[in-house]
Amino acid sequence: MKSGENLKMNENILVTKPFIPPLKEYNNYLKKIWKSGVLTHNGPLVQKLEKNLIDKYNLNNILCLNNGTLAIHLSIKALELNGEIITTPFTFIATISSIIWEKCTPVFVDINPETFNIDENKIEDKINKNTKAILAVHVFSNPCNIEKIEEIAKKYNLKTIYDAAHAFSVNYKEKSILNYGDISTVSFHATKLFNTGEGGACVSKDILTFDKLKALRFFGYDENKLISSEGTNAKMIELQAAMGLSIFPYIEKILEDRKKKYFKYIKALQKVSWINFQKINENSYNFSYMPVLLDSEQRLLKIIKKLNENYIFPRRYFSPSLDEIELINPKKNFCPISRRISKKILCLPLYYDLEFSQIEKICRLMAEI
Numbered sequence: 001m002k003s004g005e006n007l008k009m010n011e012n013i014l015v016t017k018p019f020i021p022p023l024k025e026y027n028n029y030l031k032k033i034w035k036s037g038v039l040t041h042n043g044p045l046v047q048k049l050e051k052n053l054i055d056k057y058n059l060n061n062i063l064c065l066n067n068g069t070l071a072i073h074l075s076i077k078a079l080e081l082n083g084e085i086i087t088t089p090f091t092f093i094a095t096i097s098s099i100i101w102e103k104c105t106p107v108f109v110d111i112n113p114e115t116f117n118i119d120e121n122k123i124e125d126k127i128n129k130n131t132k133a134i135l136a137v138h139v140f141s142n143p144c145n146i147e148k149i150e151e152i153a154k155k156y157n158l159k160t161i162y163d164a165a166h167a168f169s170v171n172y173k174e175k176s177i178l179n180y181g182d183i184s185t186v187s188f189h190a191t192k193l194f195n196t197g198e199g200g201a202c203v204s205k206d207i208l209t210f211d212k213l214k215a216l217r218f219f220g221y222d223e224n225k226l227i228s229s230e231g232t233n234a235k236m237i238e239l240q241a242a243m244g245l246s247i248f249p250y251i252e253k254i255l256e257d258r259k260k261k262y263f264k265y266i267k268a269l270q271k272v273s274w275i276n277f278q279k280i281n282e283n284s285y286n287f288s289y290m291p292v293l294l295d296s297e298q299r300l301l302k303i304i305k306k307l308n309e310n311y312i313f314p315r316r317y318f319s320p321s322l323d324e325i326e327l328i329n330p331k332k333n334f335c336p337i338s339r340r341i342s343k344k345i346l347c348l349p350l351y352y353d354l355e356f357s358q359i360e361k362i363c364r365l366m367a368e369i
Contacts, residue, residue, distance in 0.1 A: 013358055015315040017351040018190040018197075019254055021246035029242035038238060042218070045241035052248055053201070057169070057176040060205045063213050064236040064244075068165050068187025068200030072098035072135075074234060075183040075202060078212040079159045083132040084331075086158075088118040089323035090338045091137045095163050096328050099135065107131070108323045110335040114279035116140065116291075116345075119337075120148040126333070127152075133159040138167040138177060140289040142280050146172060146180050161185065168194045169255060172284050178203040183213070188244060193258065193288040194251060196244040199236055255286060257352055262287040264356060265348060268363035274299060275366075290350040291317070297343040302369050304346070312362055317347040 029045060036044060046064055053062050065071050072095065076085070085099050089108040099106045107126050112119045116139040123134065134153055136144045144162070153160045162180055164170070165187035170177045178184040188199030204210045212229060215222045220231025247254075269275050274295035294300045300316070307314055321342040322328060323335040348362060 011311050013312045013349050013354070013362070014351075015313060015317070015347055015349050016191045017353055018195050019193075019247060019250065019352045021243070021250065026242060026246045029245055030239075033238050033242060040235055040237045042235065043238040043241070045238045045245060046236050049196075049236075049241045049244045049248070050201075052245070056251075057178065059176055059178060059203055061203060061207075061210050062178070063202045063210065063217060064188075064196075064241065065200045065202065065217060065234045066236050066240065067198045067234075068185060068189060069094040069098055070232070070234040071185035071187070071200040071202045072161070072163060073102060073232070074213050074216045075161045075185055076102040076104060076133075077216055077230070078204075078209055079133065079161070079182060081132045081159065083130040084128070085133045085135050085161075086123055086126050086131060087135040088137050088139075088338070089321045089329075089333075089335045090116055090139060090318055090342065091163065091322065092165070092318060093322065093328075094165075095135065095137060096322055100328060104132070105130075105330060106328065107331050108329065108333040108335050108338075111139075111338045111341070113337050113341065115142055115144075116278055116341065117142060117144045118149075120145040120152070123149070123152050124156075127156050127158075131156065131158060133161060135161045135163060137163040137165070138170070140278060140291055141167040141170050141286040142278060143167070143170065143172045143177055143284050150180075165189075165200075166192070166286075166288060168192060168286060168288075169251065170284055170286050176203075177284075179205060182206065182209060188240075193254060193286055194244070194247060196236065196240040196247075199240050199244065254352055258287040258350060261350055261354060261356070261359060262290055264359050265290050265292075265350075265363065268360065269366070272367055288350070289317070290348040292346055292348060293341065294344045294346060299369060300344055300346055303366055306365055306369060307362065310361070310365060312349065312365070314349060315347045316342075316345070318342055319345065 160181040162184040188196040220229040222228040276293040319342045321338040
């Protein structure tokens, strides 16, 4: 590689970048791992991370896992679902592939064009005798209409799972959003606001369900070391927990930084006539993404081209709308709003190391289109 090419790579502004703690602080936890000799099997650092999260967010419980996708898998398995699961097409593929892997059928419901979340007013039309659950996504950390979804679930005796992959640290009605539903799942992937490199977690208000999740995480072994279920290996390892514990003291600093940069974008772009924004409640949002909704796909492609020419790499997140993929849409539900938005939405760079001057440059380049 030529030195000039290497320089350009170093100048790249990506859509996101993980927050990495000071190496010395991470090494302090590594020393504890070396001293204990424990690398996995619900080690002391995993237990410490779980306790820290429970205490900070007043959770009923939390089970740390090696990734957020398995959190959804285990949720479906723990609730013993075996039929149709109502969900959204405007999400990452892992939400839907988890349903299919667990031998259930995803049934898509279209989204609200302002919040980008599943449209709760369209859910009942999709319910039938085979419906077992609603799996809703808090898109870009924006809470769904939880009250309405819970009301529908109770009326039809359905389970509720919330994919809160984006929604770490979000409060809803004065408590953590993870305390809602039969189970809520969260991701600690490197791209998320709080990360353990790879990682995720489940929270359940029901202790019997939580005990099932614990067994499923460890090959199906229960507290008495008896195989009680068809489990898997979903354990978070100590190296992941060490990363999370190193980042833990910086959570509020990261949140505040993201919020400032989010509103920096809003201030710079709100007068551009062909840009709209997700409708949010500022008090129930973690500002971990910067989605903008453009007026056309043509303009979106022009913006991507121009930004890429300046070593700036936004992401079409989420695109395509998953109801367009025949392989994962056996019910062939057509969701026109999700399809329309997926063609015009773009997530702009937003992360801790991003400079305000870089945001100004991005907005200036966009406005020139």
